[in-house]
Amino acid sequence: MTVAPMADVPDPTRPSPALSGSIQIENVTKVYQSRGQRTVGVENINLAIEPGEFVVLIGRSGCGKSTLLRTLAGLQPPTTGRIRINEKSLYQDDGRIVPRVIGDLGFVFQDANLLPWRSVWKNIALPLEVQKVPKEKRRLRAEQLAELAGLKEFLDHLPKALSGGMRQRVAIMRALAAEPSILLMDEPFSALDAITRDELNLALQDIWLRYRKTVVLVTHSITEAAFLADRIVLLSPHPGRVQRIIPVPFERPRPLSITKSVEFQALVSELRVELGE
Ligand SMILES: Nc1ncnc2c1ncn2[C@@H]1O[C@H](COP(=O)(O)OP(=O)(O)OP(=O)(O)O)[C@@H](O)[C@H]1O
Numbered sequence: 001m002t003v004a005p006m007a008d009v010p011d012p013t014r015p016s017p018a019l020s021g022s023i024q025i026e027n028v029t030k031v032y033q034s035r036g037q038r039t040v041g042v043e044n045i046n047l048a049i050e051p052g053e054f055v056v057l058i059g060r061s062g063c064g065k066s067t068l069l070r071t072l073a074g075l076q077p078p079t080t081g082r083i084r085i086n087e088k089s090l091y092q093d094d095g096r097i098v099p100r101v102i103g104d105l106g107f108v109f110q111d112a113n114l115l116p117w118r119s120v121w122k123n124i125a126l127p128l129e130v131q132k133v134p135k136e137k138r139r140l141r142a143e144q145l146a147e148l149a150g151l152k153e154f155l156d157h158l159p160k161a162l163s164g165g166m167r168q169r170v171a172i173m174r175a176l177a178a179e180p181s182i183l184l185m186d187e188p189f190s191a192l193d194a195i196t197r198d199e200l201n202l203a204l205q206d207i208w209l210r211y212r213k214t215v216v217l218v219t220h221s222i223t224e225a226a227f228l229a230d231r232i233v234l235l236s237p238h239p240g241r242v243q244r245i246i247p248v249p250f251e252r253p254r255p256l257s258i259t260k261s262v263e264f265q266a267l268v269s270e271l272r273v274e275l276g277e
């Protein structure tokens, strides 16, 4: 998918630095207690993410990637430790979220989770409706976002009339509608076929270059991680700790053909060894 140019967005080949969207994860441990069973989700995670950075979390199944992302998303407080978003604590001392801070976060999960009875534009504009933005403004914003995602002709379609990849694009645009500074994505493309996934990787890179959101994305795909990330954070097997942080030096925008290069393949091999594959 190519992204249509828009008047009010900067040249994607010369990205402007993001001004907000920092994340500090400080000594975060999450322990689940259910039916007398105690499970450590993640243990003693420390990570500072810069505004506008693209960070990808990888690690074995069950190592705690979703745990960390849900904790970052305000869905479950850490058992110990602290998370700060744009220098402000995400959770209060009693574990409740700070509502003002949650507005800086947008989420995309594996399943697009669209409301089936609402059209594409009404799905995209949902967060704006919650914020009581007037209808004309909501429609305009949804149109802009849909155009950017190549969905302009589908504004009035229902989700059931879209392909899986299109639905996932709607979910990304919905997450961006309220202009959060941070986008959290848990395996957003894992249910898609390889070609659609490549297309959405390119589209996501484009959107990221234009808007310069901070992105934290979880994936099982090493290729996807190496293609998208500024830094790859590798979590060790259960219970997850930060095993290694690997910077990805390739220039942007990255074409898909980069995945065939010797340097890219070397990085992929290194990651496979680290993951014990
Ligand atoms: N709600 C929960 N209650 C109890 N234990 C949980 C809960 N959610 C996750 N866990 C446990 O925490 C650990 C980490 O799980 P998590 O879902 O974060 O892993 P993951 O890295 O996202 O795995 P996958 O790659 O398979 O998605 C696992 O041992 C899991 O069983």
Ligand SMILES: [Mg+2]
Residues within 6 Å of the ligand: 065, 066, 067
């Ligand atoms: Mg998971």
